Amino acid sequence: MIKAIRGTRDLMPPETALWNFVETAVRDVFRAYNFHEIRTPIFESTELFARGVGEDTDIVSKEMYTWEDGARAADYSVYRKWATTRFPGVKAFDQVDPDAAQLRSPLPTMSIQLEGQWNFIVFAYQLTTEALFLLQLATEKLKRTTEFRLVTALPLPSNFEALKSVPLITEMVSIDSFPQSLTLRPENTAGVVRAYIEHKMWDRGLSKFFYIGPQFRRERPQKGRYRQFYQIGAEVIGPATAGSESPARDAEILEMLATLLDRLGITGWTLELNSVGCARCRPAYLERLKDALQGVAPTMCADCQRRAVTNPLRVFDCKVPEDQPIIDTLPTITNFLDEECHIHFAQVKTILDSVHIRFLQNNRLVRGLDYYTRTAFEFTHGALGAQNAILGGGRYDGLSEALGGPAAPGIGFAIGEDRLVMSLTETAEAVLRKPDVYVAPLGAGMNREAARLARELRRHDLVVELGDETFRLKKSFETAAKLGARYILILGENEAKSNVFAVKNLATGEQRSVPRAELAQSIQ
RNA sequence: GUGGGAGUAGCUCAACAGGCAGAGCACCGGACUGUGGCUCCGACGGUUGCGGGUUCGAUUCCCGUCUCCCACCCCA
Structure with a gap:
């Protein structure tokens, strides 16, 4: 049996009803805040994530699904063009290898006919990186974006002796571009910002996007953690003159998220909030933190000793009880914010207070992705085990520039939809719309009339399930009850003749005779 | 990637110390040929995750492997 691969899963009814419930609520809430949907590709160039997420993050360094997209279907035409110039008298070509684009194929790429005979067979090879490098040194004119392939035309003489006297013809042929390194998106912010830049959205003021879709990370699966998982996110990005840098944006996003969780009926969440500074004030803090760690790290747990070197901020994630008093003595970013960051953070908090959004300032909250600046936040939920963060986000004022775009401050978040669905208290059955009728x-021949009736009822926005004329009436009743239908409509010979139908309420047992024209109304 | 637990019918789980693979629920049919839920009866359902080993004999013991769960790591 072929099974879903590790870390992926099928979302099946009735659970999908819960997913639809969530997504419908999300769209409703986002609309009220004037966010608009964006759909970016699920794969992008590897470089986008290397630059956008950060080369040194775990995500980029060891969790991405990356491959070389090198095959080019147009290759054959390139070789054909080469042959035309090289052998002016060529009469015919024959593509020998149907997969000429697959460079590792041992088959000849094509044969060439000169003057009535098959005279040459042609092989093409991809040059190694080392050979290309030497070539570039030798000829400065070569463009970086040009790929060269070695093409050899092997003459086919009439006998073996003649083979010695004919020369091989070997030349270089250039192909338009290198194979590209592509990656399944591990998150969606980089893609959204890439699209923002590519479509020159800065000319249209403030952009407010949201997205819902699958993301991919090659991690070890666990509860609430999958290799294909789903994120719901939103991004506010634009020129600073459009207000993108304003603390009002931060507060608006946080208030929207609180509204969304309330709307979904999720209780018991906690908003943790911090400011992680900016490119101007954070370096000084990191130096101080490293200094402080140098003294105490040897007395801490093995993980912290490692973090102290590789990623000092992550020391704050430590959960070892013995380390907590030590961590409490470490300097926090909060005390190192420069004037502007401090004011920004204070204003975010002021607005949150005024709209009555409760939050917990957590000076230890840090983010795992390089591009975050200033406001960082997480909503956590108790019932999720170790993966207790249902959503996280923050400000990323330098991301656009890091990706080669204009200055465009922004703030966004990503909700782990899998985890959000897990934390819902409703059962899927509760939000599933059962058939109305x-x-x-x-009896024989009744399927035709039933199809007509069902069509009419469905046009009145009723959910209709249809039986079959071969079913005994008892079976129809059992099926209707099992499906949770509110009404059953009986369609036998009598009803078909009189155009008056037996309609029974399955909950109350009340049964009435209803003329065709009043059917939809009687079921509402 | 590291450590631990678990995989038996569609689902939840049994099967003593190695000896005929079972139950409840679900599903299908009948009792009941135009009136459901209840009840009763019956049928269906399995390469015991997969592969190898030990044994007269393996769901059971051993080895490998895959998947899920828990924790770490990291994140959402």
């Missing part, structure tokens, strides 16, 4: 055709 079950149409039970009774």
Whole structure:
């Protein structure tokens, strides 16, 4: 049996009803805040994530699904063009290898016919990186974006002796571009900002995007952690003159998230908030933190000793009880914010207070992705085990520039949809819309009339399930009850003739005879 | 990537110390041929995750492997 691969899963009914419930609520809430949907590709160039997420993050350094997209279907035409110039008298070509674009194929790429005979077979090879490098040294004119392939035309003489006297013809042929390194997106912010830049959105003031879709990370699966997982996110990005840098944006996003969680009926969440400074004030803080760690790290747990060297900020994530008093003595970023960052953070908090959003200032909250600046936040939920963060986000004022775009401050978040669904208290059945009416055709020939009736009822926005004329009436009743249908409509010979139908309320047991024209209304 | 636990019918789980693979629920049919839920009866359902080893004999013991769960790591 072929099974879903590790870390992926099928979302099946009735659970999908819960996912739809979530996504419908998300769209409703986002609309009220004037966010608009964006859909970016699920794969992008590897470079985007290396620059956008950070080369040194775990995500980029060891969790991405990356591959070389090198095959080019147009290759054959390149070789054909080469042959035309090289052998002016060529009469015909024959593509020998149907997969000429697959460079590792041992088959000849094509044969060439000169004057009525098959005279040459042609092989093409991809040059190694080392060979290319030497070539570039030798000829400065070569463009970086040009890929060269070695093409050899092997003459086919009439006998073996003649083979010695004919020369091989070997030349270089250039192909338009290198194979590209591509990656399944591990998150969506980089893609959104890439699209923002590519479509020159800065000319249109403030952009407010949201997205819902799958992301991919090659981590070890666990509860609430999958290799294909789903994120719901939003981004506010634009020129500073459009207000993108304002603390009002931060507060608006946080208030929107609180509204969304309330709307979904999720209780018991906590908003943790911090400011991680900016490119101007954070370096000084990091130096102080490293200095402080140098003294105490040897007395801490093995993980912290490692973090102290590789990623000092992550020391704050430590959960070892013995380390906590030590961590409490470490300097926090909060005390190192420069004037502007401090004011910005204070204003975010002031606005949150005024709209009555409760939050917990957590001076230890740090983010794992390089591009975050200033406001950083997480919403956590108790019932999720070790993966207790249902959403996280923050400000990323330098991301656009890091990706080669204009200055465009922004703030965004990502909700782990898998985890959000897990923390819902409703069962999937509760949000599943059950059939309004079950149409039970009774007797040979009744399927046709049943189809007509169902069509009419569905046009009144009713959920209709349809039985079959071969079912005995008892079976239709059982099926209707099992489906949770509110009504059953009986359609036998009598009803078909009189155009008056037996409609029974399955909950109350009340049964009435209803003329065709009043059917939809009687079921509402 | 590291450590631990678990995989038996569609689902939840049994099977003593190695000896005929079972139950409840679900599903299908009948009792009941135009009136459901209840009840009763019956049928269906399995390469015991997969592969190898030990044994007269393996769900059971051993080795390998895959997947899920828990924790770490990291994140959402």
